[in-house]
Amino acid sequence: EDQVTQSPEALRLQEGESSSLNCSYTVSGLRGLFWYRQDPGKGPEFLFTLYSAGEEKEKERLKATLTKKESFLHITAPKPEDSATYLCAVNRAQKLVFGQGTRLTINP
Amino acid sequence: GAGVSQTPSNKVTEKGKYVELRCDPISGHTALYWYRQSLGQGPEFLIYFQGTGAADDSGLPNDRFFAVRPEGSVSTLKIQRTERGDSAVYLCASSKGAGGSYEQYFGPGTRLTVT
Numbered sequence: 001e002d003q004v005t006q007s008p009e010a011l012r013l014q015e016g017e018s019s020s021l022n023c024s025y026t027v028s029g030l031r032g033l034f035w036y037r038q039d040p041g042k043g044p045e046f047l048f049t050l051y052s053a054g055e056e057k058e059k060e061r062l063k064a065t066l067t068k069k070e071s072f073l074h075i076t077a078p079k080p081e082d083s084a085t086y087l088c089a090v091n092r093a094q095k096l097v098f099g100q101g102t103r104l105t106i107n108p
Numbered sequence: 109g110a111g112v113s114q115t116p117s118n119k120v121t122e123k124g125k126y127v128e129l130r131c132d133p134i135s136g137h138t139a140l141y142w143y144r145q146s147l148g149q150g151p152e153f154l155i156y157f158q159g160t161g162a163a164d165d166s167g168l169p170n171d172r173f174f175a176v177r178p179e180g181s182v183s184t185l186k187i188q189r190t191e192r193g194d195s196a197v198y199l200c201a202s203s204k205g206a207g208g209s210y211e212q213y214f215g216p217g218t219r220l221t222v223t
Contacts, residue, residue: 004150032209043112043199043214044151087150094206095141095164098150 002027002092006099013078013106021073021102023088032091033071035064037084038101044087078106110134112215114200120221121190129185129218133202140183141201141212142175151199157183158206190222 005024013019025033032051036044048057050066057064061082063074073086085103089096113132121127133140139158143151153167157177165175172190177183187194197217203210 034211036214041216043201043216046211046213049209049211089150093164094139095153095156095167096143096151096212097153100148100150 002090002097004088004090004097004099006086006088006102008102009100010103011105013075013104015079015106015108016077018074018076018078020075021086021104023071023073023099024069025071025088025090026069027090027092027097030090033066034089034091034096035071035073036087036089038087039084047086075104078104080106080108082106112200112202112213114198114215114218116218117216118219118221120223123190123192123222125190127187127190127220129187129198129220131183131185131200131202131215133181133183133200134213137202137204137213138180139203139206139210139212140177141203142183142185143199143201143214145197145199145217154185156206163206187220190220192222195220195222 003026007022035047038044048064053068061076065072083106085101087101089098115130141156142154145151155165155175160180172188175185199217201212201214203212
């Protein structure tokens with residue numbers, strides 16, 4: 001059965017303190033790994049799609065990487081506005097299977 | 109352009125009542141998905157449509173849940189005889205097509221509370 005596990009569940013950082021979020025997955029035949037950002041009371045906002053091991057994508061202070069078993073979301077010099085829950089998901093037969101998310105808080 | 113919209117944003121209902129949740133996808137998107145999100149959890153798949161037909165309804169928890177998309181655009185999720193365990197945020201998403209190469213774009217959700 002396809003599974004997605006994210007760690008840590010919650011992470012508090014000081015502004016400017018870089019770190020990484022982890023997404024471990026088990027899926028038969030990866031058809032895409034997705035990262036979303038979710039603010040309280042809102043729907044998930046699409047960030048990245050990765051398809052093959054070794055692929056990397058960047059957007060502002062965020063960089064997503066992919067291996068055969070996990071994906072990392074690296075956050076460089078974060079700002080308070082980066083505070084949100086970050087969700088990863090894998091595509092399984094056209095539907096997304098999500099992890100439980102990492103709740104990130106950036107303190108000024 | 110306009111994103112996915114959902115109405116109502118909040119719905120409070122009594123146990124045993126019937127509710128309808130509406131989703132307006134992004135114009136031109138042929139695939140539409142419904143997910144349910146409980147507090148502190150990631151969204152869980154319920155059903156998806158490709159055009160007017162339900163291509164996969166394997167995530168619907170039981171026969172009290174039903175969804176339609178009669179004209180291939182707007183979709184309605186219907187819940188009969190609501191139970192307190194149905195309380196959650198119901199999210200709708202749409203994509204240009206079905207498949208891993210198409211990103212799913214989510215609406216703001218409908219928060220359903222069953223009292």
